[in-house]
Amino acid sequence: MPARSGAAPCPAPNPRKTASVRKLGPVDIAALRAAVLAIPESVWDAENAAKPNRFEVLDATRHIVFRFIDSPRDWRGSHDRAAWPRWRALLEPVLARAVRPYGYARAVFPRVMLARMPAGGVIHPHIDANPAAKWPHKIHLPILTNAGVVSCFGGERHHFPPGEAVEVNNLGPHWVRNGGDTDRVHLIFEYFDADQPDPDWLEPFLLAGTAR
Structure with a gap:
């Protein structure tokens, strides 16, 4: 049924x-892990203060954002942030290896970031509600973790070991709890096939938003 005017x-x-x-x-992740361990607290604090992803559900989790979307309504536009040039050579081989199973010939990483959850920290139950989250694959690559870190995706609890990339369902309710006594750091990123046709709803959706 077509949308109402x-x-x-x-x-x-x-x-x-x-x-x-x-x-x-x-x-x-050996080289990336060493680089993450070397990040000064002052850099974590400064990058977190400037991050574009500010949501209450993230609680005390801090981020260093390397790439981010231009608009929460459209995943096709994204940009490099200040930290990307310094980390690009280290991150690109890691990203490429993680997404190898998809086999996309031409693809885009619209969001790339490190997420650091403190011991005892939580990410409260939520869904990634912005329209730009509807299309890209959402991928986690644990860099530092502990046995007390539990994530819930797809209605099931999981513990993701370091160095094992996993795509998660970000559109259903999900949460994370760090029940250990060390920080959890994940490389979190989105990935989509630039050759996959855009969904039929995208342009009408964007036009409807512009008309408001």
């Missing part, structure tokens, strides 16, 4: 996204 269409998710979790395999 002036009403935004209901964005449907990318059918290629996982409905729970999808294991992507091991990734060599």
Whole structure:
């Protein structure tokens, strides 16, 4: 049924996204782990203060954001942030290895960041509600973790070991709890196939938003 005049269409998710979790395999994180351990607290604080992803559900989790979307309504536009040039040579091989199972010939990483959850920290139950989250794969690569870190995706609890990339369902309710006594640091990023046709709802959705 077509959308009513002036009403935004209901964005449907990318059918290629996982409905729970999808294991992507091991990734060599040795160099990245060493670099993460060397980040001064002052850098974590400064980068977190300037981050574009400010949501109450994230609680005390701090971020260093390397790439980010231009608009929460459209995943196709994204930009490099200040930290990306310094980290690019280290991150690009890690990203490429993590996404190898997809086999996309031409793809984009619209959001790339490190997320540091303190011991005892939580990320409260939520869904990634912005329309730009509907299409890209959402991928986690644990860099530092402990046995007390529990994540809930797809209605099931998981513990993701370091160096094992996994796609998660960010469109259903999910939460994380660090029940250990050390910080949890994940490389979190989004990934989509630039050759996959845009969904039929996208342009009407964007036009409806512009007309408001």
